[in-house]
Amino acid sequence: MIRVAAVGDLHIGADAVxxxxxxxxxxxxxxxxxxxxxDLTRSGTPEDGEALVxxxxxxAIPIxxxxxxxxxxxxxxxxxxxxxxxxxxxxxxxxxxxxxVGGVRVGVAGSKGFGGGFAGACGSDFGxxxxxxxxxxxxxxxxxxxxxxxxxxxxxxxxLLHYSPVEATLAGExxxxxxxxxxxxxxxxxxxxxADLVLHGHAHAGSERGTTPGGIRVRNVAQxxxxxxxxxxxFAPHAGPHxxxxxxxxxxxxx
Amino acid sequence: xxLADQPDAYLAEQLRVALALDxxxxxxxxxxxxxxxRRRAVLVGVVPTRERRERAGExxxxxxxxxxxxxxxxxxxxxxxxxxxxx
Numbered sequence: 001m002i003r004v005a006a007v008g009d010l011h012i013g014a015d016a017v018x019x020x021x022x023x024x025x026x027x028x029x030x031x032x033x034x035x036x037x038x039d040l041t042r043s044g045t046p047e048d049g050e051a052l053v054x055x056x057x058x059x060a061i062p063i064x065x066x067x068x069x070x071x072x073x074x075x076x077x078x079x080x081x082x083x084x085x086x087x088x089x090x091x092x093x094x095x096x097x098x099x100x101v102g103g104v105r106v107g108v109a110g111s112k113g114f115g116g117g118f119a120g121a122c123g124s125d126f127g128x129x130x131x132x133x134x135x136x137x138x139x140x141x142x143x144x145x146x147x148x149x150x151x152x153x154x155x156x157x158x159x160l161l162h163y164s165p166v167e168a169t170l171a172g173e174x175x176x177x178x179x180x181x182x183x184x185x186x187x188x189x190x191x192x193x194x195a196d197l198v199l200h201g202h203a204h205a206g207s208e209r210g211t212t213p214g215g216i217r218v219r220n221v222a223q224x225x226x227x228x229x230x231x232x233x234x235f236a237p238h239a240g241p242h243x244x245x246x247x248x249x250x251x252x253x254x255x
Numbered sequence: 256x257x258l259a260d261q262p263d264a265y266l267a268e269q270l271r272v273a274l275a276l277d278x279x280x281x282x283x284x285x286x287x288x289x290x291x292x293r294r295r296a297v298l299v300g301v302v303p304t305r306e307r308r309e310r311a312g313e314x315x316x317x318x319x320x321x322x323x324x325x326x327x328x329x330x331x332x333x334x335x336x337x338x339x340x341x342x
Binding site: 001003005010011012013015016019020022023026030042043070073196197204205217219223224227228229230231232233234235236 | 278279280281282284301303304306307331332333334335336337338339340341342
């Protein structure tokens with residue numbers, strides 16, 4: 001069994017270190033990997049970064065993260081990535097990392113993602129420079145995610161995002177803010193490249209479970225949604241040959 | 256214009272912006288209801304720590320002085336996980 005722990009939207013500052021240390025204490029025994037779906041810090045200051053490092057200290061399993069909008073607010077995102085790197089946390093952006101768990105290769109491809117909205121009600125790469133920059137940022141990150149996912153040669157493939165790739169896991173949020181919560185471009189990228197599970201955060205009032213239009217499972221692991229220190233997703237060992245990526249929700253893990 | 260003469264929606268948004276930009280808080284997830292005619296504001300949401308809950312109340316009292324602030328913000332729970340298995 002491959003056990004993946006995931007949580008997003010920790011919003012850690014110095015005031016939250018001890019509670020997260022205690023909450024993450026059991027994760028190393030419960031899971032093989034810990035995935036963090038962005039908004040790791042309150043506002044991405046170097047002080048918040050130090051607090052995050054302290055909070056993750058007790059975790060003995062590999063940690064993979066993407067950043068979220070809060071992590072960019074203080075304009076020190078590079079320092080945050082550096083601090084996390086120093087304690088062995090991989091921060092993904094249009095990149096991927098593969099781990100071996102009990103003889104099975106588990107690939108995680110990640111991106112922060114961005115907004116823009118969902119098919120039929122979304123922004124376009126048109127008009128003022130600011131509007132074009134907005135949508136192009138999303139498109140660029142979606143392209144990076146797709147390439148990173150497509151490049152994985154693992155039996156199990158997980159896409160890790162901060163922004164949502166689908167509307168389904170936003171249920172509970174106000175419709176008016178959907179364009180600030182995610183983009184269909186991210187879902188399209190995942191459906192094109194294929195994955196076994198997509199994890200995201202950001203939508204605090206959303207819902208945990210959904211799927212992409214192509215039928216890939218999506219889970220919103222924002223802490224206010226799951227109300228837990230982390231959620232645990234377990235995959236039965238995959239019987240397929242190495243190098244044959246599992247495609248779709250019924251491949252391999254759900255025979 | 257006196258605070259209480261401004262439309263509720265504008266006052267609520269002023270408070271929401273203050274909650275989002277405060278360096279000790281940076282919280283975008285607090286729902287704000289303002290009823291200026293009753294000099295009342297209500298905060299509802301979930302924040303990571305008790306300190307941030309108190310801070311949200313302080314900011315509301317600063318932005319809307321002379322209003323009764325009802326701080327119904329709660330502190331997040333970090334319960335143990337329940338596994339979901341894909342078999």
